Amino acid sequence: MKFFNSLAALAVLGATAVVHVASAATLDDVMKKGFIQCGVSQGLPGFSNPDEKGNWTGIDIDVCRAVAAAVFGDANQVKYTPLSAKVRFTALQSGEIDILSRNTTWTLTRDTSLGLNFAGVNYYDGQGFMVPKKLGVKSAKELDGAAVCTNLGTTTELNMSDYFAANKMKYTPVVFEKADEVVAAYDAGRCDVYTTDRSGLAAQRLKMKDPDAHTVLPETISKEPLGPVVRHGDDQWLDIVKWTLFAMVEAEEQGITSKNVDDKLKSDNPATKRLLGVEGDMGEKLGLSNKWIYNIVKQVGNYGESFDKHVGPNTPLKLTRGVNALWNKGGLMYPMPIR
């Protein structure tokens, strides 16, 4: 893996050397070709995975669909490029994709040295621990001496060693290449603890023989703000993606859903009127139609709807909103004012 990482680093170096001087406006390109090319994962439950009809679905997919709804007024004008973690940034740099919406953590290094811009956060994740209930562990502080299963060569491994060192605890890492192997090893009792991002834990737990025999500890040991990424140097396109995210959250804050959005068109509330393009020219300022938010909410839904549909309590993943709740409900989702 080290080898591939250095290869990837080399690739990135090449990218910055060849420098694709952020050419023409992505919006114009996208308009001309008639669809958005969206980079997604190779399957991550609830974020981007195929449904039984073969369509991509998930909250990362909804970001791309929302941008398509804003740009074209049709959420289906998206084509997906599944990307492995190693090739995702190159695909964006080389112009193969227009947006990377692939559970990518926003970090300073990525934002600066890769020639990318993060447009915002659509899911605040963080690394957690899962243990079998029968161990009776209530807190990660009690994990001294534990054998911990995790994936090879990811930041997960690093966070874990930092956390145990900071708390002066010992642990034995049990490391595997593939998520399936980690789950199998943990389920077979080869380690006491399984650590990865909390959204991942929720999904992997369902693969256990008895999902209810395991519990996720309350501690979150790292910040993993996941969000869509665009190429550096195209501010208009960055604005469109950024404000599309805000619009979805703002719609939830104002109680506008895909079901009631048509009624809300008749609302007297000036903020709602502005949002749905009944008044004002918010869309034009971005180079879009003023109906852009109406189209997003009508076709994709607001942020809360998207969350509930793909990862929320009524899905098999059963994730609660937690820090992903609206700011006025104790969460971190704070849309900048659309005015």
Place this chain on the structure above:
Amino acid sequence: MSSLDNNAQYPVGEHPNWEPPVSNVGVIGWMKHNLFSSRLNTILTLLAIYLLYTVIPPVVQWAILDADWVGSSKADCTGEGACWVYINVWWKQIMYGRYPDAELWRVQTAYVLGLVGLIPLMIPNFPKKKWISAYLLLLFPFMAYVLFSGDNLGLKLVETPLWGGLFLTLVIAITGIVASLPLGILLALGRRSNMPVIKTLCILFIEFWRGVPLITVLFMASVMFPLFLPQGVNFDQLLRALIGVALFAAAYMAEVVRGGLQAIPKGQYEAAQALGLSYWKTTIFIIMPQALKLVIPGIVNVFIALFKDTTLVSIIGLFDFLGMIQLVNTNPDWLSFAIEGYVFAAVIFWFFCFGMSRYSQHLEKKLHTGH
């Protein structure tokens, strides 16, 4: 028989033909000979029986007896055993990827067109095999390409990112196989050529491609390559993988064929020269038929390895058969069925690889004309 006396003396030449002892014939004789011939063999046999006893019943129980076969949702999988409903529900995607439903007939038509050519080839003494081979090698790939990708003859364009599943595996493997054999033969001839430039080029090519792992080739094709192209110019991802796989396999094929060439005695060349045959006539009519026959096991080895190596394309975002099985396993409603998926993949891969292996054995036997 019973009237015969074991100890009786018979005149020379008049000894009656007795049945062999019961313990030396039939099932018992076979077992005595093959399974319990010595103390060590007896212990090993008993151990093996015990091993089979511990492995087979649970597997049969899981895969067949306790398994759920019919249904359309996860709720139908109530049993302790395998949930084959999972394969059933995702069948279309595992087989064809995201190829549009309305266009599936095109893939199926191509399958039929391929089988129409392939089956007669496998029947001994079928007439006009040369023409059938020509159809398979020249006309069929062209027809398949037109059918799969479309955008002409009134067919709708189906972009390669939608291709997937077993269909994609077959596309990559068959392209690799069809391209690598002729290319490999040319490279092998080139490497043994007396012309220094051609010889050097062939050696460089072969040693370069043999020197790098396939996964690196694919990775470079998918990560580095786009960076050297001007922005907006995109080379199809699948095409990049196909070229990579074909060149890679060709290098291995070249060495296998060269092994065959080296086994041909010098006398064959000299005899051909003495008859006044040109280089190409010698190669095509004297050398190659003998050399290729010798290396059939090696060639099929390369084919089988190539078929299995196609699974590596998943690192560049293509969903081959195995990749698709892993992908559909990420649907939140169907998370806990990874084992069923992998078992199914193993069975299908085994079926293809074993098929190739059996056919090669058949070919070897048929072509073993002896010298």
